Amino acid sequence: MRILMVCLGNICRSPLAEGILKHKAALAGLQFTIDSAGTNGIHVGEAPHHLSQKVAKKHGLDIGSQVARKFIKQDMHHYDKIYVMARDVMEDVKQISGSDFDPGKVDYFLNILYPSQNKDVPDPWYGDEDGYDEVYDLIDATCTKLIEQSLVSLKMQNI
Numbered sequence: 082m083r084i085l086m087v088c089l090g091n092i093c094r095s096p097l098a099e100g101i102l103k104h105k106a107a108l109a110g111l112q113f114t115i116d117s118a119g120t121n122g123i124h125v126g127e128a129p130h131h132l133s134q135k136v137a138k139k140h141g142l143d144i145g146s147q148v149a150r151k152f153i154k155q156d157m158h159h160y161d162k163i164y165v166m167a168r169d170v171m172e173d174v175k176q177i178s179g180s181d182f183d184p185g186k187v188d189y190f191l192n193i194l195y196p197s198q199n200k201d202v203p204d205p206w207y208g209d210e211d212g213y214d215e216v217y218d219l220i221d222a223t224c225t226k227l228i229e230q231s232l233v234s235l236k237m238q239n240i
Contacts, residue, residue: 082231083114085156086190087174088166091119091149094202095166096129097217098190100137100144102224109228111235116160120173122151132205132213140217157181164190167201193223193230 086098095117106113119125127149128134137144156163157178163186165171171189175182191200202219205212 082111082162083160084116085152085160085163086115086117086166087120087152087163087170088117088202089119089121089170089173089204090124090206091117091151092124092127092130093133093204093206093213094216094220095119096144096147096149097133097137098164098166098202098220098224099147100142101140101217101221102227104142105224105228106231109232111228111231113231117147118150118152118156120152120170120177124149125151130206130213132210135210136213136217139214140221152177154178154181157183157186161186163187164193166190167204168199171199190223191219193226 084102086095088095099115099117103115106115129144129147134145152174154177158181163174165174165187174187189199190202192198203212203216205216
């Protein structure tokens, strides 16, 4: 399974989602490839936001080696599942992908916790550290549910 997490700049939400899901997948013994990207390209080449890194470290995760990159049209073909963090990101992914957009591959990340509600993961960029803590907790809970669903799915396939 190849999973891509996408937010606007690829320095706050999607790097946290990438780091948390990689950690949880490894603990569960799942052979997932997990990456992240941003749709606006403003932070290409940068490390995750210092508060994203700080919050991750509080939970024993080091996401400092991640490097921001821009979502590209070819990502639609390379990944099995693409999770967007917000409505504006979904619109950007559709626009960038053009005729290659595959609605069967792309979903709102929080639909894992709140099916069909298309809720946004709040962007902590404009706030203080507390906002990053809240976003971490929300992403962590969503990743836990994603891992649980994946394990159930694998178990069902092996029955």
